Every structure is written in structure tokens, then in C-alpha cells.
Amino acid sequence: MKHLTEEQIRDLRETLIRMREKLIASAREQIRDPSNVTFEGGDEIDRADLEGERYLTFRIKGREARLLHKIDYALMKMDAGTYGVCENCGVQIPFERLKARPVTTMCIECKELEEEMEDD
Ligand SMILES: [Zn+2]
Numbered sequence: 001m002k003h004l005t006e007e008q009i010r011d012l013r014e015t016l017i018r019m020r021e022k023l024i025a026s027a028r029e030q031i032r033d034p035s036n037v038t039f040e041g042g043d044e045i046d047r048a049d050l051e052g053e054r055y056l057t058f059r060i061k062g063r064e065a066r067l068l069h070k071i072d073y074a075l076m077k078m079d080a081g082t083y084g085v086c087e088n089c090g091v092q093i094p095f096e097r098l099k100a101r102p103v104t105t106m107c108i109e110c111k112e113l114e115e116e117m118e119d120d
Helices: 006-032 047-051 053-059 062-080 095-100 108-115
Strands: none
């Protein structure tokens, strides 16, 4: 990710962390509504467990879970120094694209090809 300045990376990292916090917060909201919470096997779960991040990330499902995974993956790649490079063709992904979609792992050309097969 040599094509990105430290400032750009910091900017993207902040965006990713904000996205992550938003996801966790929305999961927390859903849990506040008792109709959304199911207690499998009738086990008692105390409030501290319910609000713990581990439980929350476990509760997050489907599209949101995939996004959370992508956010964590992007942050991990940032730490590894491999962020911002297309995983398919190895091209450096421009900052403008990363800014618009910081979880992306592919350049726009590869993503467009992939999108014909996948809905995400
Ligand atoms: Zn590519």
C-alpha cells in the first residue's frame, strides 16, 4: 500500500472503525428489543453477556456479519501492510475507490466481473 499516504491510511482506518462501531451499535439496538432476542435452550444469559461485544458479534447475522468480517479483514490487512491492493490482479486500488468503499479487496474492473456472479 505504498501508493497511499499515511494520512490517507489513517483516514481509511478511522472510516473502517466508525463502520464497525455502527454495526455493533445497531446490533445492540436490536438486542434491546426483546422480540429480537431468542434464548436457545432456555439458558439464562445475564445482561453483561448480552451487551458484551463477543455476544453481539455472534448475534449479528447475514449481510451485517459479512460486512463486519470485511471490516476486520481490511483492518488486519492494513496492519499487515497489504491493504489497498487488488487481491485478484494485484493492481493498486486508488484512494478514491477505497474512500468510497474501504472494505473492498478488489479493483473496480475485477469487482465488476465478480458482481455478475455474486449479489454482494
Ligand atoms: Zn483487479
